[in-house]
Amino acid sequence: MRFEQNMIAFGRRGLIAGAAVGLLSAPLPRARAAAVRTKAKIVVIGAGAAGLAAANRLADRLEGASITLLDRRREHLYQPGYTLIAAGLKPPSYVVSTTAEYLSEPVRWVEEQAAEIDPVAKTVVTEAGRRLAYDFLIVAPGLVLDYGAIEGMDVRRIGTGGMGSVYAGPEAAAATWRMMSAFADKGGVGLFLRPATEMKCAGAPLKYTFITDDVLRRRGNRAKAELNFFTPQRVLFSVPIVHEKVRMLFGERGVRVNYQHTLTRIDLDRRIATFRTAEGTRELGYDFINVVPPMKAPDVVRNSPLPWQSGPWAAEGWVDVDRHTMRHKRFPEVFAVGDVAGVPKGKTAASVKWQVPVAVDHLVADIAGTRSTETYNGYTSCPLITRIGRAMLVEFDYNDNLTPSFPGIIAPLEELWISWVMKEIALKPTYLAMLRGRA
Amino acid sequence: MKDLNPIVFWAVFQEMLGPWLWVVIAASVVATIAFVWVVIREGRLSSRRLVWSEVAGLAGGVAALLIMMAVTNSRFADLGGPIDWLLAVSIFALGFVGSIVGVYAFLSVFAMTRAPAKSEDG
Numbered sequence: 001m002r003f004e005q006n007m008i009a010f011g012r013r014g015l016i017a018g019a020a021v022g023l024l025s026a027p028l029p030r031a032r033a034a035a036v037r038t039k040a041k042i043v044v045i046g047a048g049a050a051g052l053a054a055a056n057r058l059a060d061r062l063e064g065a066s067i068t069l070l071d072r073r074r075e076h077l078y079q080p081g082y083t084l085i086a087a088g089l090k091p092p093s094y095v096v097s098t099t100a101e102y103l104s105e106p107v108r109w110v111e112e113q114a115a116e117i118d119p120v121a122k123t124v125v126t127e128a129g130r131r132l133a134y135d136f137l138i139v140a141p142g143l144v145l146d147y148g149a150i151e152g153m154d155v156r157r158i159g160t161g162g163m164g165s166v167y168a169g170p171e172a173a174a175a176t177w178r179m180m181s182a183f184a185d186k187g188g189v190g191l192f193l194r195p196a197t198e199m200k201c202a203g204a205p206l207k208y209t210f211i212t213d214d215v216l217r218r219r220g221n222r223a224k225a226e227l228n229f230f231t232p233q234r235v236l237f238s239v240p241i242v243h244e245k246v247r248m249l250f251g252e253r254g255v256r257v258n259y260q261h262t263l264t265r266i267d268l269d270r271r272i273a274t275f276r277t278a279e280g281t282r283e284l285g286y287d288f289i290n291v292v293p294p295m296k297a298p299d300v301v302r303n304s305p306l307p308w309q310s311g312p313w314a315a316e317g318w319v320d321v322d323r324h325t326m327r328h329k330r331f332p333e334v335f336a337v338g339d340v341a342g343v344p345k346g347k348t349a350a351s352v353k354w355q356v357p358v359a360v361d362h363l364v365a366d367i368a369g370t371r372s373t374e375t376y377n378g379y380t381s382c383p384l385i386t387r388i389g390r391a392m393l394v395e396f397d398y399n400d401n402l403t404p405s406f407p408g409i410i411a412p413l414e415e416l417w418i419s420w421v422m423k424e425i426a427l428k429p430t431y432l433a434m435l436r437g438r439a
Numbered sequence: 440m441k442d443l444n445p446i447v448f449w450a451v452f453q454e455m456l457g458p459w460l461w462v463v464i465a466a467s468v469v470a471t472i473a474f475v476w477v478v479i480r481e482g483r484l485s486s487r488r489l490v491w492s493e494v495a496g497l498a499g500g501v502a503a504l505l506i507m508m509a510v511t512n513s514r515f516a517d518l519g520g521p522i523d524w525l526l527a528v529s530i531f532a533l534g535f536v537g538s539i540v541g542v543y544a545f546l547s548v549f550a551m552t553r554a555p556a557k558s559e560d561g
Contacts, residue, residue, distance in 0.1 A: 089512050389517030410522055417513060417523040424511040429454035438450035 035063040036368045043124050043134040045114045045300070047071035047099045049079075049349050049435065050338025051140035053356045055107045056437030058138075061364050067106065068132060070124065072113040074098055076435075080349055080427055082166050083204060085173035087211045087388060088181060092170035102435045114141065117304040119331040136333050136363050139319055141301060143200065143339040143347070146294040151265040151274075153291065161268050165291040166208055167200070179288055184215040187224025188287025191273055192255075195294040196232035196262045197316050200339060200347045203382035203394070205229075205292050206236065206246055212288075213253045214387035227254065228284070230261035230275055238345075239400045242384075245413045249386060266291065295347075297340050306334065308342050318342030323398065324375040326359040333366070335359040345398055346380040353434050354379050379403060383423040391419040467537070473544035477551075485547065492543035499538025500531040 040062070044055045047069050055069045081095035103109055112126035117137070124132045145167055147153045158165045159175025162183065166173050183190060192209040194202065209229055216222040229236070229250065235243040236250070236257065250257055258275075261282065265274035266289070273289055275282045297317030301307060306328065307317040319336035320329050323343040328334035337355045339347045346355070358374045365372035378398025383391045394412050395403045404412045410419065433439035452460055478484060507530050508514065518524055 387517075389511075389513045390519060411520065414520050416519045417517045418526050420513065420517065421507075421511050421526070424513075425455065426451065429451045432454040433447070433450040436450070439447045 035061055036364055037063045038065050038367045040135045040367050041066045041133060042068070042136045042138065042363070043132050044069045044138040044140060045071075045117070045124065046139070046141035046338070046340075047073070047076070047109070048140060048142045048338060049431065050142075050352045050356055051138065052076070052099065052102050052435045053352060053437060054138045054140060054337060054360055056102065056104050056435065057356060057360045058363070059104050059107050060437050061360065062367070065106075065367075067108065068134075069103070069107050069109045070112060070114045070126060070132075071099065071109070072111055072127075074100070074111065076102065077170065078428060078431060079200070080431065082170065082173040083207055083211070083385065084424070085170055086164070086166040086176045086180065086208060087215075087385075088177045089388070092174045095170050102432075104436065114300045117300060117306060119305055119328070119334055122333065134333075136366070137335070138359065138363070139301060139306065139334060139336040139340055140338045141298045141340055143295045144298050146197075146296050147291075149294045150263055150291065152268060153266050153293070154268060157268050158291075162271055162286060162288045163266070163268060163291060164288065165293070166204065167292060176290065180212055180215065180290075183225070183288035184212065184219050184221060186287075187216070187221045188226070189285060190225055190227045191230065191284060191286045191289040192227065193230040193261070193263050193290070194232070194292050197294040197296060198313070198318065198347065199292070199295050201382060202237060203384045205290065207385040208290050209255055210249070210253070210386045211388060212290075213255065218388075222254075226256070228256045228258060230258045230263065232260060232262040234259050239394070239396045239402070241400075241402060241413070242394055242396070245392070246384075249415075263291070295339075301340055306331070306336070313342045323378065324358075325362050325372075326355050326376060327362055335363060343376075343378065343398075345378040345396070348380045348382065349431055349434070350381040350395075351376075351379065353430075353439070356434075383419055383427070385420065385423065386415045389420055390415040390417055391423055392416070393419040393422065466541075470537070470541040470544050473548060474540045477544055477547040481547070484543075485550075488543055488546045488550070489539075491546060492539045495542040496535040496539035499542075500533075500535035503530050503534025503537075 042058060042065055044051050051069060051071065055067055058065065058067050076097045076099045078095040081090060084090040085092055085094060099109065110126065112128050112130060114124050115127040116125040122134050124134065147155050155168055157163060158168055158172045159178055162179055164176025164179040166176050190212055192205055194205040209227060213227060216225050236246045237243040260278045261275040263273055264276045271286050273284050273286055297307060301319060302317035306319045308314045308320045319340050319342050321327060321336045321341050321343065322329055326335050326337050326341060328336065337359050338352050355376050358376045361372040361374040381395040384394050385391045392413055392415055393410055395405060397403050402412050404410065410416065430439055456463065504527060518527055
């Protein structure tokens with residue numbers, strides 16, 4: 001999902017088998033000067049991958065600062081693992097841990113949700129009414145899965161009637177596996193899709209299509225199934241060269257591609273999905289569907305002055321940051337990292353891995369009265385699973401350039417076992433090291 | 440792309456193996472020291488023990504590959520490009536050499552405890 005990440009920027013020099021994942025990038029050298037002394041008050045909204053990593057990095061680089069982390073949820077979810085749960089390879093517990101185990105001193109965790117951000121007064125108000133003043137704010141609340149935008153959709157029915165949705169959480173991913181596995185036993189019509197909005201790990205819906213194809217083949221039922229992929233765009237992936245590769249692979253695997261199709265309605269009883277197309281609406285029956293909902297910024301951000309003020313990102317509410325520094329364009333003491341950031345690429349853990357050290361370096365430089373030269377180039381990565389046991393290690397930047405960490409060694413558009421091995425055993429440890437601010 | 444930082448690798452391996460990282464390191468160090476000590480003490484390699492440890496090495500190499508396949512939900516049919524074969528050979532080699540060193544050291548120390556004054560095949 002890029003952590004899945006998602007979730008990959010390796011050095012060009014070293015190759016250590018099994019550990020060569022994109023998350024292993026080291027955007028900033030860890031050997032650095034002593035901690036900066038300050039009395040600054042810093043609030044971090046959100047204890048997901050980006051928020052935790054930012055809080056822990058700040059704790060490491062500052063001495064005497066007040067760092068407050070705001071998040072009501074006690075569980076921490078390793079989202080790049082959802083695909084593996086939905087492939088029947090991992091249990092839901094594989095992705096669940098607790099926020100508390102990653103917190104380092106002196107980060108103060110307030111178990112409340114941020115309800116209001118006032119970047120003019122420099123305050124955040126929690127749902128319990130607690131008012132927190134800040135000198136610097138890091139906005140990392142993630143995003144909202146907007147299932148309500150699909151008429152007839154009911155998240156409580158994930159795992160029934162042939163309907164799955166990998167994104168909705170670990171249990172939903174497991175329920176999706178049950179639905180997909182039943183589908184793979186008997187065949188039928190399978191529908192796969194992506195939303196019209198910006199989304200987490202745009203490779204995830206593609207991966208799940210490939211995995212379903214593979215499971216069908218392993219059970220000898222591929223000929224009994226028809227797989228269809230729907231995308232609102234004119235491409236399967238935003239990076240043209242990756243789009244072409246996936247198009248070719250879908251062709252080889254017999255996956256029918258439908259461009260300019262947006263899921264707008266689903267009849268869960270009759271198992272009919274309705275798509276908006278350029279020519280009008282189109283209804284299709286299904287035996288299995290993987291619903292990927294539209295995504296938008298959380299209300300606390302959407303209701304603040306922080307989002308883009310015009311364009312498609314204004315409607316979705318993504319924070320208006322400079323794409324190279326993650327600093328807010330109008331409120332310089334505000335940074336946004338992770339899914340909520342309004343940048344063209346990278347709602348993945350791999351992007352977080354690069355964004356967080358850059359944003360933190362700029363924030364620390366502000367405190368120290370210096371200038372940071374660190375920049376984020378849009379790097380993100382996607383171990384694009386093409387079957388269980390093989391993946392393509394796709395890495396790219398804002399300019400849609402491929403940025404392979406091992407040019408000439410691990411080809412980005414080749415289906416390889418080594419790329420799968422990385423996804424399976426190295427990605428999660430790298431992610432956890434990132435959370436602790438150690439990678 | 441930035442350079443790889445060894446500290447990052449260390450952090451990742453710590454997350455990957457937890458306390459087992461230290462067990463693996465300790466076992467490797469102990470086996471290597473024991474092997475070197477035995478060879479220096481005896482002044483040569485015992486051909487009989489070497490053959491047995493090589494047999495164990497083959498088993499160790501195969502075991503390393505099978506464990507890797509099981510842990511990663513993979514099959515040998517998943518090996519695709521040359522880098523995959525290089526990885527598989529490396530994993531086999533790691534299991535092979537590790538087993539040889541460990542088994543040779545173990546057999547030697549075992550032989551010494553039984554007949555401290557002379558080597559097994561001397």
